[in-house]
Amino acid sequence: MHIAFLLIGVLLLMWLVMSAPVGIRTIKRIFRVHAPAEKMRAALHPFGSDFTWNGAVSAVEKHSADSGKMITSHADRKGSFIERDFALYQSDNDLEWMVWFTSDTSLDQSFWRHHRMETKLLAVSPHETEIEISETDSYNGIAFLIFRYFSIRRMALKLKIWGEQGTYQSGGLFERPSTQIVMAVLSALLLWPVFGLTGQGFLLSAALTLIVGLHELGHIAAFRIMGQRTARMIFIPILGGIALGGRPYDRHFEIGFSALMGAGFSAFLTALLMWSHPLIAEMNTKLIADCVVVFALMGALFNLGNLIPVWKFDGGQVLRQVFRTPYAQALCAFLLLGWLMAIGHIIGLPANMLIISGAIFSLLSVFTSKGGIKPKTPLTPMNNNERAAILAAFVAVFSIHCSVLVWSAGILFA
Template identity: 80%
Template sequence: MHIAFLLIGILLLMWLAMSAPFGVRTIKRSFRVKAPVQKVRAALHPFGDDYTWNGAVSAVEKYSANRGRMVTTHNDRKDSFIERDFEVYESASGLEWMLWFTSDTSLDQSFWHHHRMETRLHAISPHETQVELSETDRYRGLGFYIFRHFSLRRMALKLKIWAEKGTFKAGGLFERPSTQIAMAVLSVFLLWPIFGLTMQGLFLSAALTLIVGLHELGHIAAFRIMGHRKARMIFIPILGGIALGGRPYDRHFEIGFSALMGAGFSAFMTAFLMWSHSMIVENSTNMIANGVIVFALMAALFNLGNLIPVWKFDGGQVLRQVFRSAIGQAVCTFFLLGCFMVVGHIIGLPKQMLIVSGAIFALLSVMTSKGGVKPKTPLTPMSGNERTAIFAAFAAVFFIHCSVLVWSAGLLFA
């Protein structure tokens, strides 16, 4: 019963983060800048002389009094700079305006359908300005809403520094490797009470954190192989990590390969641990040998969890690229869930737990099926050889982690 409640809680959290319909929301930020109102306007208005102050936009072309096109410094899937057409309407004073995007060379216009940005400036004195920023959009999932909140907050802080001191520094504290290491350490200590405040519990929390990091490292390696100039990891305490590429996806093969490499990279490690366990037993203590078994079991279980055929999980992403028809996806999904049930039965999980888990994953797949960012033009489809290669690799990775799970569970719970 406790396990069922835990799984239901995880389901609700993931639904809230990825797919909950929050509707149209407005994020607001109000702050004061010790700078003349015209200087602030030049930095925030798309036709202002200093609109490129933060490096996010490299140039703006003016079509008419309220229409123009901006060239961003973000790369599209072909490594060209993304360009966006926009319209802006302002008050007679020129200190209030609203901007929305009418075209995007990378994303489908549906992404911007509900998006609006409003700016209000008020001159408190000749050398001080009150700034009010607001961003409106429709949100599915709390994750993107939180991202937008911190993004607007960061932009406000950097604008204040630029306007008052004339300096700008790209990036922020959160992206630094030292910060991500600190987040990983924080995750270890937050997970520690869950596993028990003992040395064994500390080992389990540290092992799980390391497993998450290795999984995301596999995604980062895939991004670099696929030609991304930049790739980074964001560590989220307790919930895990996110690997980010440097540009949008260009091919269906790229999506499948990048999604599979998280579990694929770890498959080499778990297979090596299983193969070398006998040598470890002969040349080390029982504590180390048992620690290796526990680590292998946790790694296999975590990576198999990511291969579950839920749309926004790695497994769901891979299967959506290999099987483009709804029938093919449905058949493969139910077959794979059946394989998970068989493996769970082999390692001795209770039938009730397997049934509840299967129902929860089925619900999660349905609940997260909507959403996603639609590109401007269709992605390059897979060739027959690419489809075969990805599916064969998926089957191999799945088999390796299942084998390691059965082997390690057999040793631990014999």
């Protein structure tokens, strides 16, 4: 029963994070910098002489008094720098303006439809400036809203250091490996009460955190195989982790392969654990053998949970790339959900729990089916060989985790 409530709570939290209709929201940051208003205007105004102070924009081309083009330092899916045309709405005193992006070489214009960035400067004294930065956009799910909040907060901090000391500090505390280790430990501690505040409960929560890390490591390996030069992992307590690549996706095959490799990488480990268990048991090391079974069970459950046909989960992403029509996607989703429920029945889960879980997964799939970031131009489609390869790999990975789940549950709950 506790697991059922945990599952429902986590799924609702995921819906809130990924797809809840938050609507149009404005994030505002007001702070003071011990620097003249002219200096801060040069750093914040698109046509200012120091607009490239933080390296996010490498150059600005001025088209007219109220329009121009930003050449960013971020790579698009082909490796070129992303360029954005913008319109500028300027007040009479030159200390207030708003920027609206009218074109983007990487993203469809729908991404910028509701986006506005407003800046206001107030000269408190000849050597101190009050800055108000606000960013308005429409959000589905609170994840991107939270990201924007911390992004504008970080920018304000770095701008203050640049204005007062004349130096720019790249990176941040959150990206450091030490911070991610702390986040992983925090995640394990928050999960501890779910498994019971005992030594065994802590080992289970730590094992689940390790399983999350291995899963995201598979995604990172896929990014590198697909030619991305940089990739990193971010731990999110309770919810798990996120693997981020260094550029946008270029092909549908790349999306499917990268999404599948999380569970695919772990499939090798869980299969190895199942194969090695008899050897460990023969060595009369019952404690280690039991730990192997428990770890394999948790790994199989977690990765199967990621492979369910919810469109913003790994499984949904893979199926969406392989099957491009809604009817084929729906048929495959129901077949996969039926397969999962059959496995649940085999390992002895109650029928009411299976029905509730199936209903929750179906609703979550519907709620998360909309949205997503649309690229400027369509991605390169899969050919028949790539589609067959991804589908065969998906079936193999899914089958391995199902086999490990049935095997480990049979040992633990016999």
